[in-house]
Amino acid sequence: MTPSITLPRSDGTFYTRRLNAPAVLPTSAHPATSRVAYAAAHVVADPLRACAGDSEARIDWDATLAVRRRLWGLGLGVAEAMDTAQRGMGLSWGAVQRLVRESLSEASTVGADVVVGVSTDQLPAGERPDVATVLQAYREQIGYVESHGGRAVVMASRHLAAAAAGPDDYQKVYSTLLAEAARPVVLHWLGEAFDPALRGYWGSTDFEKAADVVLGIINDHPDKVAGIKMSLLDADKEVEVRRRLPSGVRLFTGDDYNYVDLIAGDGVHHSDALLGAFALIAPYASAALAALDADDVPGFRGILSPTLGLSRLVFEAPTYYYKVGVVWLAYLTGAQNHFRMIGGLESGRSVLHLVEVFEHADDLGLFPDPDLAAARMAAVLQLNGVG
Numbered sequence: 442m443t444p445s446i447t448l449p450r451s452d453g454t455f456y457t458r459r460l461n462a463p464a465v466l467p468t469s470a471h472p473a474t475s476r477v478a479y480a481a482a483h484v485v486a487d488p489l490r491a492c493a494g495d496s497e498a499r500i501d502w503d504a505t506l507a508v509r510r511r512l513w514g515l516g517l518g519v520a521e522a523m524d525t526a527q528r529g530m531g532l533s534w535g536a537v538q539r540l541v542r543e544s545l546s547e548a549s550t551v552g553a554d555v556v557v558g559v560s561t562d563q564l565p566a567g568e569r570p571d572v573a574t575v576l577q578a579y580r581e582q583i584g585y586v587e588s589h590g591g592r593a594v595v596m597a598s599r600h601l602a603a604a605a606a607g608p609d610d611y612q613k614v615y616s617t618l619l620a621e622a623a624r625p626v627v628l629h630w631l632g633e634a635f636d637p638a639l640r641g642y643w644g645s646t647d648f649e650k651a652a653d654v655v656l657g658i659i660n661d662h663p664d665k666v667a668g669i670k671m672s673l674l675d676a677d678k679e680v681e682v683r684r685r686l687p688s689g690v691r692l693f694t695g696d697d698y699n700y701v702d703l704i705a706g707d708g709v710h711h712s713d714a715l716l717g718a719f720a721l722i723a724p725y726a727s728a729a730l731a732a733l734d735a736d737d738v739p740g741f742r743g744i745l746s747p748t749l750g751l752s753r754l755v756f757e758a759p760t761y762y763y764k765v766g767v768v769w770l771a772y773l774t775g776a777q778n779h780f781r782m783i784g785g786l787e788s789g790r791s792v793l794h795l796v797e798v799f800e801h802a803d804d805l806g807l808f809p810d811p812d813l814a815a816a817r818m819a820a821v822l823q824l825n826g827v828g
Contacts, residue, residue: 443461443812444460444811444812444815444816445458445459446458446818447828448818448822449793449796449822449827451793458803460803460808460814460815461804461806461811462806462811464806466728466744467732468515468727468728468731469727469728469730469734470514470515470516472516473516473731473734474734475730475733475734476711476714476730476733477518477693477713477714478517478518478715478730479518479520479716480512480517480519480716480717480726481520481715481716481719482508482509482512482519482520482525483508483525483527483720483764484527484540485500485504485505485508485771485777486499486500486501486783487501488778488779488781491781491785492785493785496533497533497536498532498533498535499783500540502539502543504777504778505543506544507776508771508776509521509544509547510547510551512723513548513554515724515727516727517719517723517727518553518555518556519544519548519553519555520556520558520594520715521545521555521556521557521591522541522544522557522559523558523717524558524596524631524636525763525764526558527764527782527783527784527786528558528562528596529560529562529566530761531782531783531784531786534562534563537562538585541586542589544557545590549590556591556592556627556715557586557591557594558593558629559579559583559586559593559594560582560596560597561575561579561582561601562599563581563582564578568603569600569603570600570604572601572605572610572613572614574604575600575601575604576613578598578600579595583618583626587622587623587624592624592625592627592667593626593627594626594627594628594670594715595626595627596631597629597639599638602639602641602642605644608643608644608645608650608654609644610644611642611643611644611655612658615628616661619661619662619665619666625665625666625667626665626667627667627668627669627691627693627715628655628669628670629669630642630643630655630669630670630671630672630673631672632673632674632675634673634674634758634760635672635761637761643655648678652678652681652682655669659686659687659690660687663687663688668692668713669682669691669693670693670694670695671693671694671695672695672696673696674696674760676696676698676702679696679699680703680707683710683712691713692710692712692713693713693715694712694714694715697717697718697763698749698752698753698756699749700716700745701742701745701749704741704745705738705741705742717756717767718752718756721752721755721766721770722751722752722805722807725745728744729741729742729745747804747805748805750801750804751798751804751805751807754794754797754798755770755798762786764782764786765782765786765787765789765795766798768780768782769798770807772817773802773808773814773817774808774810774814775810780817792821792822792827796818796822799814802814
């Protein structure tokens with residue numbers, strides 16, 4: 442029999458919930474053949490040293506690599522050093538460098554697929570550099586990743602958003618980077634819901650104008666662009682860009698609200714995946730993609746559609762705190778042994794939010810060990826004086 446637990450409601454009352462048995466899913470250890478799929482992986486903090494007042498990223502490296510091995514074991518690629526790993530929210534450039542080295546080395550031993558986020562975050566936060574300085578920062582990071590055998594995801598840069606006077610500056614920076622890149626890269630369009638500092642990226646707050654800029658860059662360098670990751674949380678905008686991409690350039694959905702329809706496609710075009718949500722629901726993603734490989738679209742939808750409620754909850758506004766939900770579920774599922782984050786970011790969500798995430802995850806049967814999940818939920822409630 443599964444355990445029960447007493448949980449708080451938002452009105453201050455309590456109820457007793459009996460947990461569900463773990464879901465039985467036909468996961469696959471083999472990468473999907475019908476889609477390219479990456480889960481954006483988080484970093485595991487050193488629970489003895491991580492705190493909000495520390496400028497260094499205190500990381501448990503063994504546990505961090507174990508998270509990646511779990512994803513690879515489910516047939517998923519890993520998107521390394523992305524937003525989910527707290528880029529711009531606690532992960533320093535020095536820590537990024539070690540993370541890149543460790544992850545790429547580990548991947549090479551098992552033949553796993555990794556792409557690596559590059560940004561300009563070695564520059565001081567809040568600084569408004571000139572465009573040439575931003576370009577050089579990008580060059581440094583791409584060079585570092587490529588020198589270690591990695592493939593770059595050119596992340597949207599807060600510094601470029603601050604420095605650029607208009608679309609021409611984005612054209613100049615990205616065209617130079619693409620011309621110099623040794624390997625095709627993935628571009629990254631991250632919406633302001635994920636990072637308010639990126640408002641007006643590509644030189645305009647008007648979607649159509651911004652899309653024209655980035656599509657112009659891609660069309661000028663189609664051999665250097667493996668794809669573009671879109672994280673605007675707007676399926677219609679993603680579909681429009683996807684339709685206009687040149688042949689051979691992939692659209693990697695980063696839409697954690699609408700990924701089921703976007704990955705399934707419309708019969709003509711489909712999106713591949715580079716998702717923080719896949720770190721939350723990795724077994725479901727593995728099983729759903731295996732169904733899609735077998736041309737079982739109803740099976741794909743039947744497995745993956747029920748996960749949307751959990752993903753939308755974790756990514757609710759303010760969306761940039763979704764990383765808390767990723768770590769919270771890693772703790773509840775036994776993927777790590779504590780609920781601490783670098784920079785003290787675990788404080789970014791309320792206890793009621795954590796309870797709701799727990800409930801949604803249990804509805805799915807996401808907990809491989811319900812007794813462990815219940816005990817950890819109860820311990821966090823007790824620590825916070827609830828009950």
